[in-house]
Amino acid sequence: MLNILKENLRQAVHDKLLLGAGALLVIEGISTVAGDETLTAATGSEAVGGIGIFAGALLPIFIGVITGRICGTDLRDKTANYEILFGKKRSAVYLGRFFAALIVSCAVTLLVTLVPVCFMALRNGWGGSITAGNALLHFGMIFPFVFRLAAVYAALTFLAGNDLVPITVSFVGTLLVMIASFLLEDAGYALTWQTAASDLKTMLDFSNTTEGFLDGQDILVYKAFLSGGTVLRMLCTSFGIGLMWLAAGLAVYRKRDIS
């Protein structure tokens, strides 16, 4: 499995589509917080709010693209079949690719979240909108969702046998969840169906604020407290559902004939 993981990471690093998409995401993230007139003087802590909204909306799509691309390209052109012929177990073929997709997704997530925030912190200081520890906790809680999303998209990729299906589902699915949440909020309901995308958005939603005063200036303070119970629930949900999708996808892949 390790050889498969290494080879797929090597391919990902040379994949022009993935590199371009990742770079675009990071640049877009920086411009979101640095280019916005209201945030030009934003501190690092204030940028956490801006990047949170951005990442919450776009990360689910990019995780779908990354996972679909890493898991699906070799399935589509059938070079993954060689690994089985070489004596790799199907579980190694599946999990090697899944973990490669997970590592790349986590790396992109780190870049998208930390780079813009660090950029603003270096420019304007950290500020007082949220403590660094709390910001790290919020950003850290993204990773269980990344695991869950990657597991879903990996299962879809291996079921479909190509990269196009999960990429399409990531776009359409994320859009549908966003539309559903907007419509339900307008109607006065909350979206309680906890998809990974909606939970991710909740984790990165810093719209609940209050006013504060720091160093002689009015500041925006994010109400971003995460209770232990919330953290535990989200961890269990993400890893539990992620593992279920991983197991289901692997079980189907192990039993199917490969053309």
Add this chain to the structure above:
Amino acid sequence: MSEIIIEAKDLTKQFKTHKAVDSVSFQIRQGMICGLIGPNGAGKTTIMKMLGGLVLPTSGSFSIFGGSSEKELAHSRSRMSFMIETPYVKEELSARENLEKLRLQKGIPNPRRVDEVLELVGLADTGKKHVKKFSLGMRQRLGLAGALLSKPEIMVLDEPVNGLDPEGIIEIRELLRRFNREENVTILISSHILAELSQLCTDYLFIRKGQIRQFTSAEELHKICGEYYHIDTNDNAVALATLQNKLGIETCDVLKDGTLRLFERLDDLPLISKTLYENGLVPTTLHIHEADLESYYMKLVGDDNAEHSERESAASRS
């Protein structure tokens, strides 16, 4: 007798619409070059895919190097190489880049191995040319190069000479013979053209509609349908002894009617005639029976239309 390294017992594969492999049993021993021969759709590729782990059997079992569990089969496959259907290559890469990728996937530490196999299959001078610009024959050579990369103990090759010109076929045949002879590589090779394999294989598995029709050695097959002299004299027992003692003949069958079939010295008709005559024997029949592999093949694995036509022709002659 050499060790059995691949054994199948009642191997069956039922797809939704048809049964591709029907209770197939066979044993392949170390050092064999076994030809799996049958028409298109006979089940050859499905058998190879089952051995390779791409297709799962519906029932029955098989073992490779004595192991039949998933873990044991995976380990056995690491000692094998496969070339099944169209070789899996990245079209946007060159031959070297494709083999380098395969080398890394297989965990082969020696990077020079790529150059060695490119040289072996005649693709060393393709440079940076992308595979999408390769001819079918070049793609087949690249597939074979991939199969040779890991110096396997068993090679499973599905119609490897498909698309090659006659020179290419001879080259590949010689290469496989060399691997078999020098490195004791066991080869399972499929084709729907018996003539392609007739000069290579030590054994033949004839398959039709998913069922094994016959498993025979090359020696037996050539006896049945190869070239031979049909000899009848005034005393066939003496004729047989004369040929054995005077000419050192070893392969000569006596048929039920007493006549002889001689499988040696096929280019030496004058010497055979002279020897018989000098020993007081009068040949009443002495003619060469041409090799008729095709007829035998059609009889074994030909389709129903061919069989029906044959029966009709036989009926009209009688």
